[in-house]
Amino acid sequence: xxxxxxxxxxxxxxxxxxxxxxTLGGVAMLSGLLxxxxxxxxxxxxxENKRIxxxxxxxxxxxxxxxxxxxxxxAEGLFPADGDKTAKGEKIYAAYGANGELKGIALEAAATGYxxxxxxxxxxxxxxxxxxxxxxxxxxxxxxxGDKIAFDPDFLKNFEALDARLNGQKSGLENAIVTVKHGSKxxxxxxxxxxxATISSKAIGRMxxxxxxxxxxxxxxxxxxxxxxxKG
Amino acid sequence: MSALPNQQETVTxxxxxxxxxxxxxxxxxxxxxxxxxAVTNSTMNAIAMGLATLFVLVASSTLVSLLRKMxxxxxxxATYIIxxxxxxxxxxYVIQAISLDLYNxxxxxxxxxxxxxxxxGRAEAYASKQKVGAAIVNAVGxxxxxxxxxxxxxxxxxxxxxxxxxxxxxxxNNFEPWVVMILPPGGFFVLGAWLLLFEYLKQRKEQxxxxxxxxxxxxx
Numbered sequence: 001x002x003x004x005x006x007x008x009x010x011x012x013x014x015x016x017x018x019x020x021x022x023t024l025g026g027v028a029m030l031s032g033l034l035x036x037x038x039x040x041x042x043x044x045x046x047x048e049n050k051r052i053x054x055x056x057x058x059x060x061x062x063x064x065x066x067x068x069x070x071x072x073x074x075a076e077g078l079f080p081a082d083g084d085k086t087a088k089g090e091k092i093y094a095a096y097g098a099n100g101e102l103k104g105i106a107l108e109a110a111a112t113g114y115x116x117x118x119x120x121x122x123x124x125x126x127x128x129x130x131x132x133x134x135x136x137x138x139x140x141x142x143x144x145x146g147d148k149i150a151f152d153p154d155f156l157k158n159f160e161a162l163d164a165r166l167n168g169q170k171s172g173l174e175n176a177i178v179t180v181k182h183g184s185k186x187x188x189x190x191x192x193x194x195x196x197a198t199i200s201s202k203a204i205g206r207m208x209x210x211x212x213x214x215x216x217x218x219x220x221x222x223x224x225x226x227x228x229x230x231k232g
Numbered sequence: 233m234s235a236l237p238n239q240q241e242t243v244t245x246x247x248x249x250x251x252x253x254x255x256x257x258x259x260x261x262x263x264x265x266x267x268x269x270a271v272t273n274s275t276m277n278a279i280a281m282g283l284a285t286l287f288v289l290v291a292s293s294t295l296v297s298l299l300r301k302m303x304x305x306x307x308x309x310a311t312y313i314i315x316x317x318x319x320x321x322x323x324x325y326v327i328q329a330i331s332l333d334l335y336n337x338x339x340x341x342x343x344x345x346x347x348x349x350x351x352x353g354r355a356e357a358y359a360s361k362q363k364v365g366a367a368i369v370n371a372v373g374x375x376x377x378x379x380x381x382x383x384x385x386x387x388x389x390x391x392x393x394x395x396x397x398x399x400x401x402x403x404x405n406n407f408e409p410w411v412v413m414i415l416p417p418g419g420f421f422v423l424g425a426w427l428l429l430f431e432y433l434k435q436r437k438e439q440x441x442x443x444x445x446x447x448x449x450x451x452x
Binding site: 015019020022023024026027028030031034035038039041042045046049050053138140142143144145 | 273299302303304305306307310311314315317318319321322325326328329331332336339393409411414415
């Protein structure tokens with residue numbers, strides 16, 4: 001420090017470190033308090049919103065749902081989602097009609113689309129062994145092109161009864177679900193893509209096939225437990 | 233802390249109006265353009281983003297102004313950022329509570345209000361030097377100015393890009409939407425057009441003023 005600077009420092013009173021600590025500490029505490037208050041206040045409302053969003057999506061992909069029950073399903077077995085905390089598995093939503101009969105199962109699936117990961121909820125009917133509907137939960141596809149997967153009526157018609165029968169050994173799908181070029185759909189397990197949104201359409205086909213190959217055999221295996229789910 | 237104690241200004245209508253027109257954060261100062269361009273693809277998003285920013289701006293300006301004598305110069309930016317981040321987090325929760333669809337549509341841009349330079353700029357250049365009343369009025373003006381600017385972009389982009397405003401159909405079904413308006417380039421086009429309009433109005437006003445001065449000078 002030169003002598004001139006020393007004089008300067010002497011003339012301008014230095015801020016004591018204590019003042020800095022006091023201000024930063026005080027502001028940080030105030031900040032923490034406000035954030036916790038806001039979190040506590042909004043938490044139940046946000047959870048309620050999420051629950052309603054899931055219920056809406058489930059009733060969108062499975063027609064005629066009255067109530068639903070959440071399960072965790074994996075190769076180890078089927079567990080109620082609100083029961084054993086240590087149980088691991090993929091979350092599935094069993095949907096029941098007015099008389100407690102199993103209307104279908106809603107599952108989540110995800111795959112990379114054109115921009116980002118696309119997440120969907122789709123319905124599976126155990127009686128026809130087919131997909132009964134899809135609902136996009138999250139996507140960032142190009143507006144006007146890729147985002148048509150969410151509302152294009154011709155595309156969504158693919159999923160009204162998409163064939164997903166199991167093979168003889170009940171270990172996977174008889175026919176892999178594939179997305180085909182626009183206008184060349186021949187079979188019930190094929191998805192007719194949207195022209196101009198090929199990558200997004202293919203992502204949907206890929207994620208349903210991947211999730212179905214893994215989950216549908218497990219669902220059929222635990223079908224009895226799922227059927228009594230609501231009553232039991 | 234300030235060496236210039238005599239900068240306090242009295243609260244006038246101008247304190248409020250400055251943010252709307254003369255110093256409009258978007259159209260004049262060109263600040264905070266990231267959310268301006270990114271989330272104005274629909275009117276609803278523009279309104280939500282504008283109001284969220286308005287709230288954070290007013291709340292943080294108030295607190296900064298209240299604490300202005302206690303904040304040492306060396307740690308002022310850090311303090312401002314903590315204050316701004318607090319209110320942004322609160323807004324983040326509140327928007328999730330209001331509507332998850334809206335929250336998903338706005339994406340990361342709610343959290344990014346923290347680094348919106350309009351807010352930090354107000355805290356540094358105004359709120360930290362002024363009394364609470366003036367700081368609040370000025371922040372409300374700036375926030376409203378920012379919201380109006382977002383609306384200007386949002387309505388035009390939604391109208392041309394989807395043929396709707398707030399989801400209501402405006403044009404007939406024969407209208408082919410200009411999809412590019414909803415995409416990022418549309419944001420630049422519309423912002424450019426608005427800036428052109430504002431600059432034209434400003435120049436015309438100045439020329440009129442000059443002409444009037446010239447006339448009086450010749451007349452005398």
